[in-house]
Amino acid sequence: xxxxxxxxxxxxxxxxxxxxxxxxxxxxxxxxxxxxxxxxxxxxxxxxxxxxxxxxxxxxxxxxxxxxxxxxxxxxxxxxxxxxxxxxxxxxxxxxxxxxxxxxxxxxxx
Amino acid sequence: xxxxxxxxxxxxxxxxxxxxxxxxxxxxxxxxxxxxxxxxxxxxxxxxxxxxxxxxxxxxxxxxxxxxxxxxxxxxxxxxxxxxxxxxxxxxxxxxxxxxxxxxxxxxxx
Amino acid sequence: xxxxxxxxxxxxxxxxxxxxxxxxxxxxxxxxxxxxxxxxxxxxxxxxxxxxxxxxxxxxxxxxxxxxxxxxxxxxxxxxxxxxxxxxxxxxxxxxxxxxxxxxxxxxxx
Amino acid sequence: xxxxxxxxxxxxxxxxxxxxxxxxxxxxxxxxxxxxxxxxxxxxxxxxxxxxxxxxxxxxxxxxxxxxxxxxxxxxxxxxxxxxxxxxxxxxxxxxxxxxxxxxxxxxxx
Numbered sequence: 001x002x003x004x005x006x007x008x009x010x011x012x013x014x015x016x017x018x019x020x021x022x023x024x025x026x027x028x029x030x031x032x033x034x035x036x037x038x039x040x041x042x043x044x045x046x047x048x049x050x051x052x053x054x055x056x057x058x059x060x061x062x063x064x065x066x067x068x069x070x071x072x073x074x075x076x077x078x079x080x081x082x083x084x085x086x087x088x089x090x091x092x093x094x095x096x097x098x099x100x101x102x103x104x105x106x107x108x109x110x
Numbered sequence: 111x112x113x114x115x116x117x118x119x120x121x122x123x124x125x126x127x128x129x130x131x132x133x134x135x136x137x138x139x140x141x142x143x144x145x146x147x148x149x150x151x152x153x154x155x156x157x158x159x160x161x162x163x164x165x166x167x168x169x170x171x172x173x174x175x176x177x178x179x180x181x182x183x184x185x186x187x188x189x190x191x192x193x194x195x196x197x198x199x200x201x202x203x204x205x206x207x208x209x210x211x212x213x214x215x216x217x218x219x220x
Numbered sequence: 221x222x223x224x225x226x227x228x229x230x231x232x233x234x235x236x237x238x239x240x241x242x243x244x245x246x247x248x249x250x251x252x253x254x255x256x257x258x259x260x261x262x263x264x265x266x267x268x269x270x271x272x273x274x275x276x277x278x279x280x281x282x283x284x285x286x287x288x289x290x291x292x293x294x295x296x297x298x299x300x301x302x303x304x305x306x307x308x309x310x311x312x313x314x315x316x317x318x319x320x321x322x323x324x325x326x327x328x329x330x
Numbered sequence: 331x332x333x334x335x336x337x338x339x340x341x342x343x344x345x346x347x348x349x350x351x352x353x354x355x356x357x358x359x360x361x362x363x364x365x366x367x368x369x370x371x372x373x374x375x376x377x378x379x380x381x382x383x384x385x386x387x388x389x390x391x392x393x394x395x396x397x398x399x400x401x402x403x404x405x406x407x408x409x410x411x412x413x414x415x416x417x418x419x420x421x422x423x424x425x426x427x428x429x430x431x432x433x434x435x436x437x438x439x440x
Contacts, residue, residue: 010128014124014164017164017165017168018120018164018168021165021168021169022168022169022170024169025168025169025170025371028367028370028371029367033363033364033367034363034364037358037359037363040358040370041279041281041355041358044279044374045276045279045281045282045283047165047168047169048272048275049283051161051165052268052272054124054127054128055127055131055157055161055268056265058127058128058131058132058135058157059131059132059134059135059157059261059264059265060132060135061261061265062265062297063265063269063290063293063294063297066290066293067290070283070286070287070290073283073286074283077282077283135261138257138260138261139257143253143254143257144253144254147248147249147253150248150260151245151248151389151391154264154389155386155389155391155392155393158382158385162378162382165378166375169371169374169375171371171375172375172407173375173400173403173404173407176400176403177400180393180396180397180400183393183396184393187392187393230348234344234384237384237385237388238340238384238388241385241388241389242388242389242390244389245388245389245390267385267388267389271381271385274344274347274348275347275351275377275381278347278348278351278352278355278377279351279352279354279355279377280352280355
């Protein structure tokens with residue numbers, strides 16, 4: 001598969017990476033930070049995996065499938081956590097980006 | 111500075127990261143790989159720094175200026191090397207992305 | 221599992237990361253670079269995964285198992301490739317580090 | 331400079347990376363997480379830079395000096411923040427690792 005074919009999946013990964021990072025930053029500033037512990041951890045993990053997946057696809061690595069599958073799992077975990085706090089705009093947007101990215105990764109693997 | 115204000119610079123970093131990765135992959139497949147040694151190394155370095163800069167801006171880190179300044183330097187080095195091989199389409203596109211990214215990083219720092 | 225329990229696996233990952241990076245650098249300087257294309261790519265991939273695995277274990281992430289499993293796979297692929305060129309000292313040492321790391325990752329997952 | 335000459339500095343970077351990651355994990359579990367916001371952010375940043383510095387040295391990159399200089403800065407910022415909370419064992423150990431790493435990076439650059 002060429003990097004052209006990866007295009008949509010790379011874009012979703014890079015959007016998700018950014019939303020996870022914004023959410024990480026915003027969670028660290030929330031009054032109710034006590035409730036955001038898991039969200040902060042998963043935001044970091046998910047940004048890392050999305051970044052890795054985008055890099056992996058764009059160097060056309062032989063491990064694209066494995067990494068996208070893992071990325072989808074981490075995105076789903078992060079999206080589910082963020083959804084518990086979707087009264088925070090940043091968590092709501094992050095959850096949406098996570099589920100969109102998970103979907104794109106799963107389609108790529110299929 | 112908020113992540114909205116970083117938007118253009120993040121986009122240039124992520125474009126450049128992708129072009130550097132494509133160029134890395136393509137250089138590794140070139141017949142004249144003997145000529146592409148420095149290009150392969152700088153493509154990896156530049157993708158790493160662009161990825162770091164995009165992550166740093168999107169978590170709103172206190173080290174954005176320093177990292178963007180360094181990213182600009184690495185982009186310029188990679189762009190200059192790629193320009194020597196701009197008969198390869200991937201090197202030509204990579205050089206353009208590198209210089210555009212360097213410019214965006216330098217504007218952000220200014 | 222605490223980070224103390226991860227200790228041996230983290231150490232193997234960090235050793236392997238370094239050997240893969242040395243091998244990447246050395247392959248790029250080899251006269252027979254034409255033969256080292258896959259080695260260069262896998263060295264980069266393997267260093268990336270080892271680095272990720274070490275970070276993942278040391279933040280005590282919920283995805284340690286998945287990432288160590290993937291790390292083992294990439295280490296084995298890189299070790300097998302390096303073994304084809306084990307007349308190069310750097311490839312020989314890299315292959316050894318890759319197989320040791322794969323073993324440590326597989327034990328951790330088991 | 332060869333990777334042998336980088337050896338000590340790489341080791342300090344990798345120790346510091348691990349301590350920052352442990353501190354990140356432990357801060358996220360502290361009762362007084364409200365006080366640990368800056369520590370959590372800087373732990374992540376510092377682990378990222380230490381990891382980058384170790385990779386950069388071990389691939390023998392032309393940007394080792396610039397990245398080690400930046401790594402030293404981030405280590406000092408993280409060490410200073412951790413020192414404010416050195417009643418937490420993890421912050422105390424992290425601060426020590428940060429200052430040791432900053433020192434090794436500054437010596438390497440000098």
